[in-house]
Amino acid sequence: MARNIGSRYTAHQILGRGSAGTVWLGEGPEGPVAIKLLREDLASDQELVGRFVQERTALLGLDHPRVVGVRDLVVDGNDLALVMELVRGTDLRTRLDRERRLAPEAAVAIVADVADALAAAHKAGIVHRDVKPENILLDMEGPLGPGGAHPALLTDFGVAKLIDTPRRTKATRIIGTPDYLAPEIVEGLPPRAAVDIYALATVLYELLAGFTPFGGGHPGAVLRRHVTETVVPLPGIPDELWQLLVQCLAKAPASRLRASELAARLREQLPGLAGIPPLDVDEPDGEPTEQPYDEPRPGSPEEPRRRGAVPLVPGAAPDSNRDTHTSMRVPAPDELAGGARGTARAPRSPSLRKPGAARHKAETVRKRRITLAVAAVLLAAALGVGGWMAASGGGDGPPQDSKRTTSPEP
Numbered sequence: 001m002a003r004n005i006g007s008r009y010t011a012h013q014i015l016g017r018g019s020a021g022t023v024w025l026g027e028g029p030e031g032p033v034a035i036k037l038l039r040e041d042l043a044s045d046q047e048l049v050g051r052f053v054q055e056r057t058a059l060l061g062l063d064h065p066r067v068v069g070v071r072d073l074v075v076d077g078n079d080l081a082l083v084m085e086l087v088r089g090t091d092l093r094t095r096l097d098r099e100r101r102l103a104p105e106a107a108v109a110i111v112a113d114v115a116d117a118l119a120a121a122h123k124a125g126i127v128h129r130d131v132k133p134e135n136i137l138l139d140m141e142g143p144l145g146p147g148g149a150h151p152a153l154l155t156d157f158g159v160a161k162l163i164d165t166p167r168r169t170k171a172t173r174i175i176g177t178p179d180y181l182a183p184e185i186v187e188g189l190p191p192r193a194a195v196d197i198y199a200l201a202t203v204l205y206e207l208l209a210g211f212t213p214f215g216g217g218h219p220g221a222v223l224r225r226h227v228t229e230t231v232v233p234l235p236g237i238p239d240e241l242w243q244l245l246v247q248c249l250a251k252a253p254a255s256r257l258r259a260s261e262l263a264a265r266l267r268e269q270l271p272g273l274a275g276i277p278p279l280d281v282d283e284p285d286g287e288p289t290e291q292p293y294d295e296p297r298p299g300s301p302e303e304p305r306r307r308g309a310v311p312l313v314p315g316a317a318p319d320s321n322r323d324t325h326t327s328m329r330v331p332a333p334d335e336l337a338g339g340a341r342g343t344a345r346a347p348r349s350p351s352l353r354k355p356g357a358a359r360h361k362a363e364t365v366r367k368r369r370i371t372l373a374v375a376a377v378l379l380a381a382a383l384g385v386g387g388w389m390a391a392s393g394g395g396d397g398p399p400q401d402s403k404r405t406t407s408p409e410p
Helices: 046-054 056-060 092-099 104-123 159-163 193-209 219-228 239-248 259-273 333-337 357-391
Strands: 003-005 009-018 021-028 031-038 070-076 079-084 089-091 136-139 152-154 173-176 326-329
Touching: 003 079, 009 031, 021 079, 046 070, 046 079, 056 070, 089 092, 092 136, 092 193, 104 136, 104 152, 104 193, 104 259, 193 239, 193 259, 239 259
Parallel strands: none
Antiparallel strands: 003 009, 009 021, 021 031, 031 079, 070 079, 089 136, 136 152, 173 326
C-alpha cells in the first residue's frame, strides 16, 4: 500500500528490511527512488533527529559513481528517511548466498569498485563503519567488468554513525557487525578510515573463501579472534593477492593500505586472475573447541554453524542478513586475552581430512581395546568367583556335594 514520505515522495513497495529500517521503492519529483525509512523508535529520538540533520550536508555532498547517492533527508512527524538513488540490481549478500563464493577475478573487480567509493568518502572525511556484503549493491543494468562482474556501489553511508549517538551507546559499547569489525573498534578506539579497509578486506576474503576469516560461534568469540588471531592462507590464490589481503587485515591500523592504494593494487592483480575458477576449500568448524574434531560438543547440533550468522542479542535468533547496527559490550582486556589460539582455523581442501582426525581415531580405538580388555578380565574374575560360590554352597557352611539337590525346609 502506498504511503507518503514527507510532501515530495511516495513509497509504493517494500524492497527489503534491515534492523535499522525498511527500504521502499518510491517515486519523487525526478522519478523512481529508493527510500530507507528508519525505525519509529529511531525517528522518535530527538537527539538522533538532530544528528541526522547535522549530517545532511556531508551525506548529500558525497557524489561518486561507486556510491549510492543520498538525494534527500526527510524529517516529517514520525518519519525519518533517506531518499537514495535507485539501483536496479541486488546486493552482494544475495549473490553470495546463491553462489557461495566467486571467481577471484570477479571478486577483486567488485572490491576494487568499493575501494574507489571508500576513497571518495574518506577524502570527504566520512567513515562508513559498516562495510559488508549487505551494503554493497550490484548494478545489473551496468556494463560487465572483469570476470563478468557487475558494477558495485556502496550504500548506507552514515547510517551507523547516525545511530551511534552518545545517548544510545556508551563508551563501553560498540556498533557494527561482528564478522567485519576491525580490532581497534573491539578495543574501544574511535573508528578511523582504516576500519573500512579492514572490513573490505574481510569482504574480499569472504568472496574468495565463502566464509569470513574470524567468524563463527558466539559473537564474543568472534570479537576476540579479531584481536588475538592471525589470518591463515587461502590455498589456490596468487601469493601477491594474498599478501595484499594480509596487509589490509593487519591488526595495526597504520599498516593497512589507504582506499585509493587498495583500489589501484587490486586492479593491477586482475590480468593475472583471468580464468582462475572459484576456490575449492572447506569451511573450518564454526567455533574452536578443546574437544577432538570427531566428537561434537555436548548439546550442540551435529552440523556446523554458518559463519557469521550469529545473534548479537543473547537468546535471539541468528540475523540471516546480518544487517545489525546493534550495540555490544566492549570485551574487557582479560576476555580478549583469554582463549587465544594464535591463528584462525585453517580452511581445508575437500580432499584432506580434518587435522588430527586420524590421530584421534587411532587413540579412540586404542582406548576402546584397553577398556574391553579390562572388562573381559573383570567379567572372567566375576564368573570365577560365582562358580566357586556355587560349588561351595555359598560359602556359609561345609562343602556340599555338587550333584545333590536340596530344597528349603518348610
